[in-house]
Structure formats: structure tokens, C-alpha cells
Amino acid sequence: GDSVTQMEGPVTLSEEAFLTINCTYTATGYPSLFWYVQYPGEGLQLLLKATKADDKGSNKGFEATYRKETTSFHLEKGSVQVSDSAVYFCALSAGGTSYGKLTFGQGTILTVHP
Amino acid sequence: GAGVSQSPSNKVTEKGKDVELRCDPISGHTALYWYRQRLGQGLEFLIYFQGNSAPDKSGLPSDRFSAERTGESVSTLTIQRTQQEDSAVYLCASSLTASLNTEAFFGQGTRLTVV
Numbered sequence: 464g465d466s467v468t469q470m471e472g473p474v475t476l477s478e479e480a481f482l483t484i485n486c487t488y489t490a491t492g493y494p495s496l497f498w499y500v501q502y503p504g505e506g507l508q509l510l511l512k513a514t515k516a517d518d519k520g521s522n523k524g525f526e527a528t529y530r531k532e533t534t535s536f537h538l539e540k541g542s543v544q545v546s547d548s549a550v551y552f553c554a555l556s557a558g559g560t561s562y563g564k565l566t567f568g569q570g571t572i573l574t575v576h577p
Numbered sequence: 578g579a580g581v582s583q584s585p586s587n588k589v590t591e592k593g594k595d596v597e598l599r600c601d602p603i604s605g606h607t608a609l610y611w612y613r614q615r616l617g618q619g620l621e622f623l624i625y626f627q628g629n630s631a632p633d634k635s636g637l638p639s640d641r642f643s644a645e646r647t648g649e650s651v652s653t654l655t656i657q658r659t660q661q662e663d664s665a666v667y668l669c670a671s672s673l674t675a676s677l678n679t680e681a682f683f684g685q686g687t688r689l690t691v692v
Contacts, residue, residue, distance in 0.1 A: 467619075495677045506581070507668070507683040514678050552619065556677050563608050563675040564633065569619040 465490045465557045469568030476543055476575050484538040484571050486527075486553035494555040496520075496529050496536040497565070501550045510538075510551070543575045579603075581684035583669050589690045590659055598654040598687045602671030609652050610681065611636075611644060612668045620668060626652060627675050659691045 470485035488494065498510040498520070511520030516531035525540045536553060553568040582601040590596050602609050611623040622636040626646045637643070641660075646652040656663055666688050670681040 469619075499683075506685040507670075509680045512678070512680075562677055563672050563679055563681065564610065564622055564625050565612075565620070565670075565681060566622070567612075567620040569617075 465494070465555060465566045467553050467555055467566055467568035469553050469571050471569075471571070473572035473574060476573070478545055478575055478577050479542045480575075482538070482540040482543045482547075482573070484551055484553075484573070486536045486538065486568060488534050488536065488553075488555050490534075490555055490557045490566075492557055494557040496527070497554045497556070498525070498527055498536070498538050499552045499554055499567075501552070501570075503549070507552065543573075545575045545577055548573055548575045581669055581671055581682050583667075583684035583687050585687060586685065587688045587690075589692060592661060592691055593658055595655065595657045596659055596689065598656075598667050598689070600652045600654070600669030600671075600684060602650065602652070602669070603682055604650075606671035606673055606682075607649065608672045608675035608679075608681075609646060610670045610672075611652070611654050612670065613665045614668060614686070615665045623654070623667075625675070656689075659689075661691050664689055664691045 466489045495514045497512045499507045500510045511522040513520040513529035519528045550570045552570045554565045584599045609626040612620040625633040641657045644654045666686040668686045670683045672679045672681045
């Protein structure tokens with residue numbers, strides 16, 4: 464079945480540090496890939512997405528590139544801020560009978576200190 | 578509505594009791610999903626609605642779990658004879674259509690604690 468494996472956390476960084484959160488996936492066909500973020504006290508919200516190989520999703524300084532050859536979608540940001548502290552989830556949508564159904568990784572807690 | 582609304586936000590129930598969790602999706606969204614998040618784990622898919630029909634119920638963990646959707650709007654997830662392992666955050670999401678690329682909008686969830 465479809466699955467997503469995320470880098471285990473928690474991750475603690477100082478402000479302005481470089482961030483990478485690794486994500487790899489297993490899926491049949493050609494999935495769409497997503498990063499969702501959950502800020503403290505808020506619901507999950509879409510951070511970025513990519514729908515085909517070599518696509519780069521970007522938003523709020525975060526980027527992730529859909530790598531079909533390595534089945535990866537790693538999240539990166541060049542300079543994190545305290546306000547980036549949140550839980551980050553990698554997810555895929557592989558279609559089939561449930562278009563839009565998401566398969567999630569286990570989430571990575573990011574804490575950024577001033 | 579402005580966003581996906583779930584109620585109650587918190588529910589504590591005794592083992593063996595039945596509970597109902599409610600989801601109000603964004604108006605006009607035809608697709609609705611329920612997920613469960615146990616402590617320290619990722620989100621698990623439970624059920625998907627397209628309109629009022631549920632083409633995929635494959636994630637419901639047992640026959641104690643059921644869900645319905647009416648008026649292509651509100652959905653209710655019912656858990657009968659609750660067990661301690663049912664303790665989790667139950668999340669509802671809706672999207673305009675059920676397609677590979679459409680953004681899903683999530684509610685803030687219902688935290689269920691079975692004591």
C-alpha cells in the first residue's frame with residue numbers, strides 16, 4: 464500500500480539556521496505530494512505541493528522538489544524563524560477510488576529558538 | 578462557512594458509551610474526509626464522502642465506527658461502545674472536489690478521551 468516516511472523529530476534549531484526535513488514515499492502510479500503544517504492551536508493547513516516529477520513546490524520561504532528517482536520530497540528552508548515552530552506533515556495523494564484521500568507521514572515537530 | 582468546523586472540540590467519555598462527532602465542511606465542498614490521529618502518530622484515513630455517498634470506508638477500524646453525511650453538508654462520525662484505544666484526535670477535512678491535486682481544508686479536530 465501507499466506509505467510516507469518522515470524524518471524523525473523533534474528538530475530544534477536556532478533562528479536563521481538551515482532546515483531540512485526528509486520525506487520518502489511508496490506509492491503506485493504517480494502521486495501528488497504535499498507538505499502540511501500545524502501551528503500551535505491551529506488546524507492543519509497546506510504549506511506547498513507538487514503534482515509531477517521534478518516540480519518544485521514553494522511557499523513562505525519553504526521549498527520541496529518532487530524526486531521520482533529517489534521517491535523523495537524533502538522540505539527545506541534557508542533561514543528559519545521562531546514563527547516557523549510547528550508540526551510538519553508530508554503526505555501523498557495517489558488517486559485510485561479515493562481521489563484526494565491523503566496518506567500522511569508521522570509528523571515532525573520543529574522548534575526554533577531565538 | 579469560513580472554514581471547516583468540528584464539534585465538540587473536546588470530549589471525555591466513559592468506556593462503553595457511544596459518542597457522536599460532528600463536522601461542518603466548507604460550503605460547496607463536495608468531498609469530505611475523516612482522519613484519526615493517535616498520540617505521537619501520523620494521521621490515519623478513516624472514510625471518504627463524495628456528496629452523501631461513501632465510496633471508501635476502508636479506514637474504519639471496526640464495525641463500532643460508522644459515519645454519515647446528509648445534504649451534501651454536515652457529517653457525523655459515530656463510535657459505539659467506546660474503548661480506550663479509541664482515544665485520539667479526530668480530524669475532518671473537506672475539498673471542493675475529490676481530485677488528486679485539490680487542497681484539503683482541515684478542521685481543528687475533536688480530541689476524544691475514553692476513560
